[in-house]
Amino acid sequence: MEGKMKAIIKHHRGYGAELQMVDIPQISPDEVLIKVNATSICGTDVHIYTWDDWAASRVQPPYVFGHEFSGEVVELGRNVDSVNVGDRVSAETHIVCGTCKQCLEGKYHICQNTQIIGVDRNGCFAEYVALPAKNLWRNSQETSDNMASVQEPMGNALQTVFASDVAAKDVAIIGCGPIGLMAVGIAKAAGARQVIAIDLNDYRLDLAEKMGATTILHAGNTDPIAEVYARTHDNGVDVACEMSGAPIAVKQALQMTTNGGDVNILSLPTQDVPVNFTDDVVFKGLKIQGITGRKIFETWQRVSGLLASGQVDLTPMMTHELPLEDFDKGFELMVQGQCGKVVLRP
Template structure:
């Protein structure tokens, strides 16, 4: 077993990252050592790479970042009995305490003591990663490494879209980054009658249409509220999935949702957003839900089922592959928005 590995390290509290040689992490009694086969770049990783206000307040360099991956188990701790060497796995990236009120009542995804790999502790932009065995999800060996690596973010999309009834309803996905693109596919698979996809990037709007969007809308070329009003006969959309984090887009989401509708917010605005609570929430009687992580492990079962059944095909939104050494090219694409999901291969 090798003693050192390549890893992308957030070395200091500044923009950028470095490829370094670091020790391979040791495997504890209840932990598993995994050889990373594919790891995908998330919007959160871009926040950390850019070193914006959110990451400055949360992240403590130096450490290895990255949290979406698939890999092969190469070593298990002496107390591990749920996975074995050779298993293909992905991971629930929220490491929870198990004893707070949320964990004790089946809501571990909102554990008050959550630590996230690649954010609060070393992550998976590396050749190897160590995780608690209870966080692992065993994959079908037939599932390609790249598709297996996007199950964690797909879980965000599933949790956002399926936090209420979808069948027969109109859905607006605001922000067509990779998770937004997957949300489009999930909404269609769940029986949405019409899916609107809003973005400012033509490339991603084309991907949204490929993923199943009925009405892609470039929000600088067409007014989103006018489009929704016209195409819903003035009623508004039943469900808004907010993925952009942009204050203007978020406000448009609250204005386009129908009375009694739902707004599910996954995005992370970097600063406070002003919302007309009186007119756009209270008087409309809508449900507003913040989405964090994935329900453990209900959402993982849903993701696995959608992929294995072919109801959601994530291949069109996986657009680029790079070796780990070329990570800067991947981040450059993410920053420009001229990509879907970018996969790094250690």
């Protein structure tokens, strides 16, 4: 397909982005061209938009960013026979090599040579995006474009929660951004005895309660560690899921977890995190696991199943829908923490 399209461009090494007219991407023999129907803003996109230290060390402007979307296949590469024109799709955003040690062991989500769309190559904050056919996930007709666009981040939340057995356990979700909010709903659906949501933002704590948190704690108004122990018979939580990226929150996650418990960390702290390994990790026998991406495509199957069954309802945290042209408003809402999930419609 020839022509121009609207796209949000990370245009310089600094704060912000620009809406520009750029060429519609041309596809290779193994790729498809997708018309984007909905694309949602992720915390990683906020890192890039605000140009923090992580973004400065990773991405190379100018390019189209964004990686969460749903859309319709409009063109096929000559080698593609796994999807058809007209299919409604989303995409696994990690493009893996298939040849490294981890890929050969089936651990594609931790491929040594992963390229992430919207980070390492052009992304989906645009009217069209080109992707390898092998990365596509077919969406059911019952799933709306907006809901389909957030399956990728929901996969992150599911991978973080399901890294541990949470059934009948006390679980803390630390950081109630969009993925943390999804994790609340997933932990509840998975049968957690308690889901304790912790944040500094009253707006997002209210959303966490709507998503099924049994307890919400404002970390600025109370001692979250003392409150957690008080609500768990002085044991601490069995599983802590760290989603905030704040160094103090990572430290508190270790301290509020019971001896022998799990700490699953999805967040991307931009500063070094001081940890008392002797008292808070070794003597407690904690298991700490870093979480990246989704198991391809096992996590997608679970996410799709939870949405289709209605066991997880994301409606309360889908708070804003804006035209692509109003992306600045969406990013400022994210920066200020005055939103759940923000969807942009090209």
